[in-house]
Amino acid sequence: MVKRRAPGPAEEPDAKQLKTVPETIGTQRNREKVLILSSRGITYRYRHLMLDMLQLLPHSKKDSKLDTKADRGIINEVAEMKGCGNVMFFEARKKKDLYVWLAKTPSGPSVKFHVANVHTMAELKLSGNHLKGSRPVLSFDQAFDEEPHLQLLKEMFTHTFATPKRHQRSKPFSDHVLSFTCVDGRVWLRNYQVTLANTQRKPSAEGMSLVEVGPRCCMDPIKMFAGSFGGPVLYDNPAYVSPNRIRAMLKQKKMARYGSKVQSRSQRRTHVAENPLPQDEFANVFKAAAINAL
Template sequence: LLSFDPQFAKDPHYSLLKELLTQIFGVPNHHPKSQPFFDHIYTFMILDNRIWFRNYQILSEDGALAEIGPRFVLNPVKIFSGSFGGGTLWENPKYISPAKLRQAMSKKAANKYEKRVEKKVVYEATKPETAYPDIEGPDFFKGDPIEKAQDVIIKEEIKEEESIEGSEDEAPSKPVFNMKISKGRPDKTIRRKQLKAKSKAISDQIKKRKQFKKKPVKK
């Protein structure tokens, strides 16, 4: 059995293709190898301006079908008046040749390259001359982090001492007869002792870390 989409009867070029497919796939009348029953159905459907072929097997009399293949898709390009030549009776306006597809893909790739170059130029034009001013260059992240932390702590302590000295110089002097003990910040000697203790603790951590690295691993 041959089953055709209803659209084959609407357009003249599809009607011509229907007749062609009927002559190719149809069983001739009174053929010696023909059987008195039907167990297969060939379907021809039209979708996306293409002809879709499917082969089904009839499982039972109630119309149960199972696709057994093969399957293929036909994309008609032209219909000529002769076998392989002659005048053009019909031409598919939506057909795109493989060469045009490759050309479109190459143009698309070229546009991607141009966009990439434009982005690079814009990035170079808008790139700041200097990075973050607080970071002391890329060397800040090199070396032992504990030593870097020690240096940062020392610098912060020095800044705090300088700020304390400036505030003490600007503050007005208190009268001598005031016997109350002011709860202010510790003096310079105490701050220096605290700073030395912190630096010593950090150096001890560095030594322990180096000793731990030097220990051989038992196999």
């Protein structure tokens, strides 16, 4: 018979056995991925903004353009095939307006934004710079904790822009800050690099400074839905005015200005016809002298 020796309490485990034990044992690993895609007819500036978002989010995946006339529910199927739980959809209309959707697939919720004041990284040419693929530090304004719809926005931004820890495409550094500030009901997005003083040996809050990198934009929330790209409306922004309505109001203002000019010209002609100037008796004196000289 073969005798088997039981391992003693002071024995050390084998090195090969240690390698087989995963590091993430007992913890749940975050596998959030973001699908980024756009609609057809997107302009060059909005396309560059989308490419900047792809660089800021190493856990994102890009897909081909989507026809806006098709059902947006197809995006949920594309996200499922790509293995993504979050979607950032850039929808361009009339080659002027940009709408951005943030959605959790396939059950929701989802938020629709109107994006304005878009400035890309290549356009700004700021002095800041940070490592590509580094994990960002998300900074939210205090106003995001005051109202329910802003709390939902904070959660959506966290799921979309927070890079999962130990992601294969990310770097184990945090050298930039994504700032979300709520002013006048709109969300202002800024990206800053965290720099340290040259004389500083150990990192501390006193020797740190922020340098803007870009991109930057202003997102105005329009509606929030319980489902993904649709469903019951959770929040409707009462202060939102569509850009089509703003352009129509500007055209009406120009038309009113032109109408006032035409009306003033007609009033002037009527006034001149009703009040003729008296005839000057010396009007033809020089003309008659010239004729006599000939």
